Amino acid sequence: MADPEIKSYAPHHESQSPAVTESRTARTVLMIVTFAFLGIFLLLPLIIVFKEAFAKGIEAYTQALSEPDTRSAIRLTLLVAAISVPLNVTFGISAAWAIAKFEFKGKAFLTTLIDLPFSVSPVISGLVYVLLFGAQGLLGAWLKAHGIVILFAVPGIVLATVFVTFPFVARELIPLMQEQGNGDEEAALSLGANGWQAFWYVTLPNVKWGLLYGVLLCNARAMGEFGAVSVVSGHIRGLTNTMPLHVEILYNEYNAAAAFAVASLLAGLALVTLVLKTLLEMRYGAEIAATRGH
Amino acid sequence: MTTAPAKAGWRFRQPSVIPGFGLTLGFSLAYLTLIILIPLSGLIWRSAALGWTDFWAIVTDRRTINALEISFGTAFIAAAVNVVFGTIVAWVLVRYSFPGRRIADAMVDLPFALPTAVAGIALTTLYAPNGWIGSLLTPLGIKVAYTPLGIVIALVFIGLPFVVRTVQPIMEEIDKEVEEVAATLGANRFQIISRVLLPGLAPAIVTGFALAFARGVGEYGSVIFIAGNLPFKSEIAPLLIVIRLEEYNYAAATAIAAIMLALSFVMLLVINLVQTWSRKRYG
Numbered sequence: 244m245a246d247p248e249i250k251s252y253a254p255h256h257e258s259q260s261p262a263v264t265e266s267r268t269a270r271t272v273l274m275i276v277t278f279a280f281l282g283i284f285l286l287l288p289l290i291i292v293f294k295e296a297f298a299k300g301i302e303a304y305t306q307a308l309s310e311p312d313t314r315s316a317i318r319l320t321l322l323v324a325a326i327s328v329p330l331n332v333t334f335g336i337s338a339a340w341a342i343a344k345f346e347f348k349g350k351a352f353l354t355t356l357i358d359l360p361f362s363v364s365p366v367i368s369g370l371v372y373v374l375l376f377g378a379q380g381l382l383g384a385w386l387k388a389h390g391i392v393i394l395f396a397v398p399g400i401v402l403a404t405v406f407v408t409f410p411f412v413a414r415e416l417i418p419l420m421q422e423q424g425n426g427d428e429e430a431a432l433s434l435g436a437n438g439w440q441a442f443w444y445v446t447l448p449n450v451k452w453g454l455l456y457g458v459l460l461c462n463a464r465a466m467g468e469f470g471a472v473s474v475v476s477g478h479i480r481g482l483t484n485t486m487p488l489h490v491e492i493l494y495n496e497y498n499a500a501a502a503f504a505v506a507s508l509l510a511g512l513a514l515v516t517l518v519l520k521t522l523l524e525m526r527y528g529a530e531i532a533a534t535r536g537h
Numbered sequence: 538m539t540t541a542p543a544k545a546g547w548r549f550r551q552p553s554v555i556p557g558f559g560l561t562l563g564f565s566l567a568y569l570t571l572i573i574l575i576p577l578s579g580l581i582w583r584s585a586a587l588g589w590t591d592f593w594a595i596v597t598d599r600r601t602i603n604a605l606e607i608s609f610g611t612a613f614i615a616a617a618v619n620v621v622f623g624t625i626v627a628w629v630l631v632r633y634s635f636p637g638r639r640i641a642d643a644m645v646d647l648p649f650a651l652p653t654a655v656a657g658i659a660l661t662t663l664y665a666p667n668g669w670i671g672s673l674l675t676p677l678g679i680k681v682a683y684t685p686l687g688i689v690i691a692l693v694f695i696g697l698p699f700v701v702r703t704v705q706p707i708m709e710e711i712d713k714e715v716e717e718v719a720a721t722l723g724a725n726r727f728q729i730i731s732r733v734l735l736p737g738l739a740p741a742i743v744t745g746f747a748l749a750f751a752r753g754v755g756e757y758g759s760v761i762f763i764a765g766n767l768p769f770k771s772e773i774a775p776l777l778i779v780i781r782l783e784e785y786n787y788a789a790a791t792a793i794a795a796i797m798l799a800l801s802f803v804m805l806l807v808i809n810l811v812q813t814w815s816r817k818r819y820g
Contacts, residue, residue, distance in 0.1 A: 263713055263716045263717055263720065264632065264726075265726055266726070269726075270633060273625055273628065273629050273633075274629055274633060274635065276622070276625055277625060277626050277629040277630075277641070278641075280622045280625075280626060281626065281641055281644060281645070283670070284693060284694050284697060285644050285645070285647050285648070285694075285697075286644070287663055287669065287670070288651075288656060288659035288660055288663060288694070289647065289651075289659070291659050291662050291663055291668075291669065292655060292659050295662060333564075334564075334565060334568045334569075337560075337561040337564045337565050337568075338561070338565040338569075340557060340561040341557075341558060341561040341562040341565055344553070344555050344557075344558075345550055345551070345553055345555070345558050345562075346550060346551040346553075347549055347550035347551070347558075347562075348549055348550070353565075353566075353569075356569060356573070356574070357569065359573060359577075360573060362751055362755075362801060362805065363577075363755065363798070364754070364755025364756070364757065364775050364794075364797060365755065365756075365757055365758070365775075366755070366757050366775035366776075366778050366779055366794075367580070367755070367775075367778070367794045367797065367798065370580065370778060370782065370790060370791070370794050371576035371577055371579055371580045372576055373782060373787075373790075374576075374579050374580055374583050374787065374791065375575070375576055375579045377787070379785075379787050380579075381579055381582075381583075402572070405572055406572055406573065406576070409572060409573060425553070425555055428555055429554055429555070432554055432555070432556075437556075438555070438556035438557050441555075442557070460649070463649075463650045466652070467650075467651070467652025467653070467654075467655070468652070469652060469653045469654040469757065469758035470653070470756075470757035470758050470775065473757075473758075473779070474779060474782065486652075487652045487653075487654040487655070487758070488654075490652075490654045490655065490658065491654055491762075494658050494762070499658075499662070502658060503658070506652075506654070506655040506658060506659070509651070509652045509654075509655050510651060510655055512650075513647065513650035513651040513652070513655075514650075516650045517643050517644070517646055517647065517650050518643075520643070520646065520650075521639070521642075521643040
């Protein structure tokens with residue numbers, strides 16, 4: 244990011260030859276289009292969330308958030324993220340180690356498979372678990388006989404969340420570790436480190452910002468997932484309702500103020516995610532590699 | 538990738554002094570198989586078990602076809618809108634300097650970070666007949682909320698970052714000297730943009746379109762609030778899957794999901810081919 248540089252040359256930029264930039268009018272028009280588009284599509288939705296959340300005053304807001312059902316939805320969302328994010332971090336590190344540090348047959352295919360959940364509709368991500376664990380599912384009868392409950396309970400919600408957030412950490416780490424090569428680890432090994440030490444003291448510090456970046460995106464999606472979780476949760480109030488599902492229930496009950504109060508917490512999470520993400524990109528742009536975007 | 542040793546025969550992996558290959562690959566494959574591959578093959582197995590006649594009957598059901606048309610049609614329009622505006626936004630962010638550029642740039646990722654249900658109720662509130670935008674459009678006779686147009690709006694929101702984030706890095710790499718050369722050869726700005734810059738950006742734009750389109754086809758959370766969900770009118774395919782599931786009609790849910798997966802796969806394949814072609818042509 245050469246941002247400061249661009250800024251300091253800004254006046255110069257202005258007087259550049261007309262061949263390399265648009266005319267003043269064209270530039271003004273493009274800027275207006277951009278501001279209008281971003282304003283209408285991004286800023287207004289964000290503003291309306293907080294406006295509606297506080298429409299009935301701060302007291303109604305805090306009251307809506309202290310409802311027992313809301314509390315349990317918040318707890319469940321935190322619990323689900325606390326289980327699924329570490330699982331996908333473990334997978335992401337492991338997959339990145341195998342893919343980035345070694346050359347083997349079928350590597351490209353494996354990398355494609357990791358991205359698969361991104362091209363599957365969230366509803367289908369939930370559906371596959373219903374087909375597997377549901378009453379009419381492949382394992383349904385067996386699970387019932389053994390008294391194991393997965394669907395319409397926390398395990399099902401965790402599984403669906405793990406499915407949709409599956410690629411986030413791996414796809415940040417793989418290109419980053421590939422770019423860094425094996426030199427550092429080979430040096431550590433030749434100096435007598437064992438594999439675990441090489442990973443812990445060499446690789447991990449090298450990729451820590453990229454890892455954090457991946458965790459950030461993974462967590463935002465894990466806490467905000469709606470479609471997949473909606474299919475497997477069964478919508479049992481106070482038991483299997485995550486925050487996004489609770490937003491839907493409140494909204495459909497015409498309790499808009501409460502729905503937006505819960506939504507404002509999720510919007511806050513999104514804003515915090517964006518700020519941290521931007522800070523990471525500004526500070527450690529090189530260390531999280533050119534892997535922005537999804 | 539790396540240069541293969543000249544004489545060694547077939548080998549699963551190249552030798553390396555780094556340990557942990559078996560452990561990490563083994564764990565990754567086991568996890569991938571358990572979480573993704575087995576559940577997805579379950580879906581394929583279930584739809585294969587339906588038999589061709591049943592499968593065809595469900596897929597050619599009028600309501601199914603309508604839902605698929607709405608999902609793919611609205612996603613296509615939204616992706617096209619995003620190609621135009623996303624490219625403009627990316628251009629402005631890359632080329633112009635103005636106060637708040639960094640914030641505008643960060644804001645582009647909002648649809649990635651904002652939970653879809655939150656986006657859904659926010660957009661619905663804005664575009665409802667008494668909402669901030671809806672109340673401006675109603676006198677003009679334009680209805681957005683609870684119509685297919687509402688679906689397009691939600692999908693434009695969801696798809697925007699896909700186009701911007703795909704096109705932006707390629708724009709950053711453009712060498713300004715190319716534009717200067719074109720200018721010294723007598724091209725005006727319009728010619729430079731249409732003949733020099735856009736062809737180079739075409740593969741990235743197509744990729745951005747494909748990503749936004751694929752995401753839009755499967756999108757659920759942000760759409761169901763604003764769509765109104767009238768069968769044959771504004772009912773999207775993912776919603777129809779949920780409805781069939783709630784009716785315990787596993788067969789229909791499975792068949793619709795399978796056809797959606799297959800169609801998205803075909804679309805992505807076609808777009809991939811177009812991309813390869815445009816890369817060859819404009820390299």
